[in-house]
Amino acid sequence: MTQNxxxxxxxxxxxxxxxxxxxxxxxRFGVTVQTIRRDLGDLDTAGHLERVHGGAILRSGTxxxxxxxxxxxxxxxxxxxxxxxxxxxxxxxxxxxxxxxxTEAVARELLRHxxxxxxxxxxxxxxxxxxxxxxxxxxxGGNLRRADGGLTGPLAVQAVGGFKPDVAVIGAxxxxxxxxxxxxxxxxxxxxxxxxxxxxxxxLVADRSKFQRTAPVRVxxxxxxxxxxxxxxLAPEQATLCAAAGTEVTVIDAG
Numbered sequence: 001m002t003q004n005x006x007x008x009x010x011x012x013x014x015x016x017x018x019x020x021x022x023x024x025x026x027x028r029f030g031v032t033v034q035t036i037r038r039d040l041g042d043l044d045t046a047g048h049l050e051r052v053h054g055g056a057i058l059r060s061g062t063x064x065x066x067x068x069x070x071x072x073x074x075x076x077x078x079x080x081x082x083x084x085x086x087x088x089x090x091x092x093x094x095x096x097x098x099x100x101x102x103t104e105a106v107a108r109e110l111l112r113h114x115x116x117x118x119x120x121x122x123x124x125x126x127x128x129x130x131x132x133x134x135x136x137x138x139x140x141g142g143n144l145r146r147a148d149g150g151l152t153g154p155l156a157v158q159a160v161g162g163f164k165p166d167v168a169v170i171g172a173x174x175x176x177x178x179x180x181x182x183x184x185x186x187x188x189x190x191x192x193x194x195x196x197x198x199x200x201x202x203x204l205v206a207d208r209s210k211f212q213r214t215a216p217v218r219v220x221x222x223x224x225x226x227x228x229x230x231x232x233x234l235a236p237e238q239a240t241l242c243a244a245a246g247t248e249v250t251v252i253d254a255g
Contacts, residue, residue, distance in 0.1 A: 003039060003042075006029055006031075006039055007039060007042065007043060009029075010025060010039060010040070010043065010049075011043065011048055011049070013025075013028075014049055014056065014057070014058055015058065017074065017209075018057065018058060018074050018207070018208065018209030018212065019052075019055060019056070019057045019058075019209065019212060020040070020049075020055050020056050020057075021054050021055035022036045022037055022040070022054055022055050023054070024055075025039075025055075040055070040056045043056065044056065052212075057209075057212045057213070058209070058213070074207040074208070074209055074231075074254075076254055077207040077208065077231040077252075077254040078101060078102045078105040078205075078207055079105050079108075079254075080231060080252045080253070080254040081102055081105065081106075081205050081206075081207060081229045081230065081231060081252055081254070082102065082104075082105030082106040082107075082108060082109045082205070083109050083252075084229050084250055084252045085106045085109070085169060085203060085205050085229045086106055086109035086110050086113070087109075088203075088227070089110065089113065089116075089167055091113050091114040091115050091116070092114070092115040092116070093113075093116060093117075093165075093166045093167060094116075094117040094118075094119070094163070094164075094165040094166045094167075095110070095116060095117070095118050095119070095165055095166065095167050095168075095169065096118075096119045096120065096160065096163070096165045096167070096168040096169065096195045096199060097118060097119075097120045097122060097125045097169050098120070098121065098122065098168070098169065098170040098171060098191070098192055098195065099121060099122045099145075099148065099149075099150035099151075099152075099171070099188055099191075099192075100122070100170070100171025100172075100205075101171070102171045102205040102206065102207060103122060103125060103169055103170070103171050103205060104122065104124050104125055104128060105205075106169055106205060107120075107124075107125040107128040107129050108128055110129065110132070110135070111128070111129065111131055111132050111135075113132070113134075113135070114134050115134050115135075116129075116132070116134070116135040116136070117135075117136045117138070117165075118135055118136070118137050118138065119138045119139075119140065119159075119160065119163050119165060120137070120138075120139060120140065121139070121140040121142060121150060121151040121152065121156045121159075121160070121191050122149060122150060122151070123139070123144070123149035123150070123151065124148070124149040126139045138163075139151070140155075140156045140159035140160055140191070141155040141156060141159055142154075142155045142156030142157075142159070142191070143155070143156075143187070145185075145188075150185075150188060151191075152185065152187035152188045152190070152191055153187050153190075153191075156191045157190050157191050157194045160191060160194050160195045160198065161194055161198065163195075163198060164198050164199070164200065165195070165198070165199050165200070166199070166200050166201060167199060167200070167201045167202075167203060168195045168196060168198070168199030168201070168202050168203065169203045169204075169205060170192055170195075170196070170202070170203070170204055170205075170219070171204070171205055171206060171210075172204060172206045172210050172219065173210065173213065173215040174210055174211075174213040174214050174215040175206060175210050175211050175222070175238070176214060177235060177237060177238070178237065178238075178241075179221050179222040179223065179237065179238045179241040179242075180218050180219075180220075180221055180222075181204065181218070181219040181220050181221065181222065182214060182215035182216070182217060182218060182219065183215050183217050183219050184215050184216065184217060185217070186217055189217050189218075189219050192219050192220075193219065193220070196219075196220055196224065201226045201227070202220075202224065202225045202226050202227075203225065203226060203227040203228070203229065204222070204225050204227070204228045204229065204230075205229045205230075206228070206229075206230050207230065207231050207232075207254075208230065208231050208232035210230075211230070211232065211234070211235070211238075221241070222234075222238055222241055222242050222245070222247055223241050223242065223244065223245030223247060224245075225247050226246075226247065226248065227247065227248045227249075227250065228242065228247060228248070228249045228250065229250045229252065230249070230250075230251060230252070231251065231252050231253070231254040232251065233251055234249060
């Protein structure tokens with residue numbers, strides 16, 4: 001397989017899995033590790049991937065990955081995280097589900113729950129839970145972000161400020177080494193902060209790729225949360241922070 005064919009396929013794998021490794025790609029394509037290193041170097045130079053030890057990851061920056069790519073990224077891990085998170089939410093609970101593809105995975109797993117009251121600023125979550133026979137779904141007003149169905153802005157902040165849900169489930173664009181939860185959109189972050197200040201319990205759902213990226217706006221810290229659901233063990237500094245704050249960490253085996 002020539003480089004012209006390898007490079008698009010390497011990008012496809014990176015977008016699906018969040019990271020590629022030199023050894024795995026060499027086996028997949030039947031080429032030497034030196035060839036793969038050159039491929040990754042070319043993709044890094046072109047701005048598509050960021051070289052890391054042993055491989056490469058999707059490049060971070062000040063702009064998030066497109067929604068379609070985010071939805072496909074680590075899809076099986078998101079489903080597993082969604083199942084684990086939903087299993088901790090009892091029937092009859094009041095729940096806020098924020099913007100994000102992993103919170104959408106939680107919504108799908110909540111379809112079998114009974115008597116939920118769900119508040120969301122995510123049009124996709126509302127459409128998913130429209131399939132529930134018993135859930136009451138409230139949609140926060142605000143500015144529609146057409147790219148991913150998110151509702152943000154002052155109206156959304158005002159809407160969530162009138163509720164005190166049992167559980168708020170948020171996602172993240174990134175979680176840095178020091179345990180800061182990060183995002184790209186100031187307007188979205190304002191809504192998330194507002195609901196975290198209201199909820200009785202605050203939970204984060206984030207697959208492993210979010211711990212390999214960065215973003216410019218701080219939402220909160222891992223220590224501000226009650227629970228974290230992810231598919232990879234936290235880095236030592238993050239784990240220590242969670243233990244000191246009493247944040248429960250659930251690591252899911254996504255297979």
